[in-house]
Amino acid sequence: MTGNRAIAYMGPKKLEIQNLDFPKLVDPRGNKCDHGVIIKLVTTNICGSDQHIYRGRFPAPSGMILGHENTGEVVEVGRDVLFIKKGDLVSVPFNVACGRCRNCREQHTEVCETTNPEVSCGAYGFNLGGWQGGQADYMMVPYADFQLLKFPDKAQAMAKIKDLTLLSDILPTGYHACVEARVGTGSTVYIAGAGPVGRCAAASARLLGASCIIVGDTNKERLALVKKAGYEVVDVSKKTPLPDQIEAILGKREVDCGVDCVGFEAHGHGPSAEDDPAAVLNALLEVVRAPAGIGAVGVYIAGDSQAKTKEAKQGFYDIEWGKQWVKSPSLTTGQCPVMKYNRGLMMAILWGRMDYLGEVMNVEVIPLEKAIEAYHVFDEGSPKKFVIDPHGSVRE
The missing domain is CATH 3.90.180.10 (Medium-chain alcohol dehydrogenases, catalytic domain)
Structure with missing residues (x-):
């Protein structure tokens, strides 16, 4: 053999x-x-x-x-x-x-x-x-x-x-994230991450009938690829806050649905931001309108030896849940x-x-x-x- x-x-x-x-x-x-x-x-x-x-x-x-x-x-x-x-x-x-x-x-x-x-x-x-x-x-x-x-x-x-x-x-994963975020006909959606899963999520949002699909990342080559393919993009490494960038595209500071395709290796927003595993989840909780539907398929783990804090190494993150609870958020995470x-x-x-x-x-x-x-x-x-x-x- x-x-x-x-x-x-x-x-x-x-x-x-x-x-x-x-x-x-x-x-x-x-x-x-x-x-x-x-x-x-x-x-x-x-x-x-x-x-x-x-x-x-x-x-x-x-x-x-x-x-x-x-x-x-x-x-x-x-x-x-x-x-x-x-x-x-x-x-x-x-x-x-x-x-x-x-x-x-x-x-x-x-x-x-x-x-x-x-x-x-x-x-x-x-x-x-x-x-x-x-x-x-x-x-x-x-x-x-x-x-x-x-x-x-x-x-x-x-x-x-x-x-x-x-x-x-990655295609079912991106689709699953959109379904759990309640993307549908005419929805506006913000997708965090322009890597392959985020790009599959953008394609899935189009299949599901979303109207405005915005993809955010810090990687300019990936954002250029997404923009050329017909989607809206935001660069979260810029000084301009994410809600302001969304408003410049949509005319509103909030979207209907949010998708996390980044996970625990996220960076905070802004030109000098460092690793912050909670950054994407907190950003989505901020920019998704009430009642907030979020599909989070980015990987989160306990055991990241390179995390910046003891808590993050153990998989504990600073989520602004108390601040955003009033928006009746639904957050579905895990594997597809x-x-x-x-x-x-x-x-x-x-x-x-x-x-x-x-x-x-x-x-x-x-x-x-x-x-x-x-x-x-x-x-x-x-x-x-x-x-x-x-x-x-x-x-x-």
Whole structure:
């Protein structure tokens, strides 16, 4: 059987391409996965969440294989798999979910109760249950009949693979944030963060019918990309306060809905602002009108060794809740239940309802050999979305 190249995390800013054994139908605790499959990766993306790990700010063990945004072709099928077949092209939700527990049955696959013995949350390529990631040639996926989204036509899917590869995480995540923020027809929305998740949120807000979509960031290249794609932008590194910048666009100092696509690595607002993990949440509480709907899909953790304060290292943040409570805010945070949205978004892509995705996402397809370099470039603030193509499957 063939080998398996994979991107391994070895410590902060240290990655290796390792040559591993071909994966087996076995879970991280050594149990047989007759309900699983082996897939040959067609695309596996570098995510902003991977950058948290890369920087050493999301705790992860040395040697962990990265990659939770995975799309591939099924090459081996377990004994108990009934509906997924060898040769199928599938999207892999980043949540590892059994489909059998109470939470999975209630469509909360982001908090599956069985796939991580330490907490109700399993994910590939994180320190969440020991499930190895898919920035590799091949990977094992358990509970295949439940988890995998099969593309109905392989040739049609490959023609739109740069968009469909986003279904494993960031497009459903951006969409979920907008849904939880109550974005709808005619809504005005402020999206914090112009990285790939923020850009997917902007595209999702357009699909949901928002009227004015404003994206904020400090990265001028990313803001320029978003502006060119037809969205409004604000630069939160400027001296001008955020409500003033929103008023200059909208004529009002508040929006209907707010989305957080930044998380704990946020900076405060202004030209000399330092790290402030509460900055985005406090800004959203300020600029979203009452009753305030906020979808916060940016990552927040306990265990950030590089946080500036003891409290922030432990995951305690200075949220202005008492000041903003009177606005009746609703704040939904946590990981996205990808399976709740991925099929609908797949159909929107296949039927041409999201053809504008490419312009705002700025995908660059790279071979596995260039992945470590791409991590460095992405870490420097590149406006690109890097998609790894281990086997040369994607035609430019």
